Amino acid sequence: MYKSGINNGNYKCSGKKTGFLEDVTVSENKYLGADNYLMKVFSENVKKQVTNPKAGQFYMLKLRNHIRILRRPISLHSVNFKTGELEFLYKVIGKGTEELSILQKGSILNIQGPLGKGFDIYKKSENIIVIGGGIGLAPLKQLIKELLKYKENKNIIFIAGGRNKEAMNILENFLLDSKRVSTFICTDDGSLGEKLNIAEMLEKILKNNKNPDIIYSCGPDKALKAVNDIVNRKNILSQISMEERMACGVGACVGCSVETVSGMRKVCHDGPVFYSSIFYENRGEINGN
Ligand SMILES: Cc1cc2nc3c(=O)[nH]c(=O)nc-3n(C[C@H](O)[C@H](O)[C@H](O)COP(=O)(O)OP(=O)(O)OC[C@H]3O[C@@H](n4cnc5c(N)ncnc54)[C@H](O)[C@@H]3O)c2cc1C
Ligand code: FES
Numbered sequence: 001m002y003k004s005g006i007n008n009g010n011y012k013c014s015g016k017k018t019g020f021l022e023d024v025t026v027s028e029n030k031y032l033g034a035d036n037y038l039m040k041v042f043s044e045n046v047k048k049q050v051t052n053p054k055a056g057q058f059y060m061l062k063l064r065n066h067i068r069i070l071r072r073p074i075s076l077h078s079v080n081f082k083t084g085e086l087e088f089l090y091k092v093i094g095k096g097t098e099e100l101s102i103l104q105k106g107s108i109l110n111i112q113g114p115l116g117k118g119f120d121i122y123k124k125s126e127n128i129i130v131i132g133g134g135i136g137l138a139p140l141k142q143l144i145k146e147l148l149k150y151k152e153n154k155n156i157i158f159i160a161g162g163r164n165k166e167a168m169n170i171l172e173n174f175l176l177d178s179k180r181v182s183t184f185i186c187t188d189d190g191s192l193g194e195k196l197n198i199a200e201m202l203e204k205i206l207k208n209n210k211n212p213d214i215i216y217s218c219g220p221d222k223a224l225k226a227v228n229d230i231v232n233r234k235n236i237l238s239q240i241s242m243e244e245r246m247a248c249g250v251g252a253c254v255g256c257s258v259e260t261v262s263g264m265r266k267v268c269h270d271g272p273v274f275y276s277s278i279f280y281e282n283r284g285e286i287n288g289n
Contacts, residue, residue: 020051026107034167037101039088047084055142056118056273060249062110063099072096073246075139091135116272119143124152125213131159133198133219141174148178158183161198165191199226211236228276238276242267
């Protein structure tokens with residue numbers, strides 16, 4: 001159990017630190033179109049560097065409706081360590097995310113995190129590819145920020161896909177003005193960028209460029225399976241951020257386990273970011289489908 005109030009200490013599970021619980025204050029919760037929202041919150045834990053969230057990690061957000069007792073996992077979209085601001089980019093798909101969408105400026109939200117293993121950051125590369133589809137773009141803003149911190153990362157190719165132009169409004173908040181980032185947009189209906197899915201866009205880019213040092217991706221299951229197939233076939237180092245329905249979010253309930261070449265792995269604890277190669281023999285079986 002936790003006490004309410006800012007910075008109320010560690011949450012412990014099996015004697016191991018599993019994350020922090022904190023009441024944060026919503027400073028903005030803006031509709032971006034296509035059921036997507038951008039929520040900004042102030043975190044005392046981040047400001048005081050009690051927590052140090054990294055790209056690819058996630059938070060479990062508590063709902064107020066006591067019937068929906070399970071928290072909802074949402075990725076870190078961006079963090080500002082100077083101001084203590086955390087950003088979450090989320091899509092309303094059910095009752096839980098709908099409840100998040102009605103939070104107003106000044107609302108208090110209880111968050112648990114940062115949780116899970118994030119992306120391994122490359123520090124020196126000729127070419128990196130970052131791929132996101134739909135709301136899978138959420139963790140990639142922070143990822144690109146962290147990659148850009150290293151001047152030795154010369155070129156980042158960012159492939160962003162979505163259903164249509166409206167769904168791509170989420171890119172407005174991505175700060176993509178660095179000369180080192182080349183952005184390729186694709187949509188299912190061709191209303192913005194090329195009429196391709198993200199895996200097709202990746203194939204096209206790989207045809208015209210030499211293989212990158214690493215590929216990072218996050219997106220819908222089907223797209224991730226296709227990307228995984230490509231990178232494993234071409235033997236390119238790659239990390240993917242996986243999604244599974246979560247109950248505890250801290251490795252206690254095994255509810256989020258997925259099959260890999262080396263046995264079952266918990267997405268919340270061993271991931272959500274994994275090296276693609278661990279799914280190689282299970283091609284087509286990401287998420288256990
Ligand atoms: C590690 C992690 C990070 C995530 N990051 C983000 C993020 O940054 N932004 C964002 O919008 N969403 C993110 N999600 C997905 C998000 O957690 C779900 O959309 C949310 O929990 C749905 O809650 P709900 O109450 O609105 O929907 P529910 O009523 O619980 O479900 C509605 C429908 O969505 C499906 N669904 C619910 N949860 C998931 C899930 N985790 N994966 C696949 N399908 C699901 C259900 O099967 C059902 O069909 C993340 C999930 C994980 C596991
Ligand atoms: S959600 Fe409980 S172990 Fe992952």
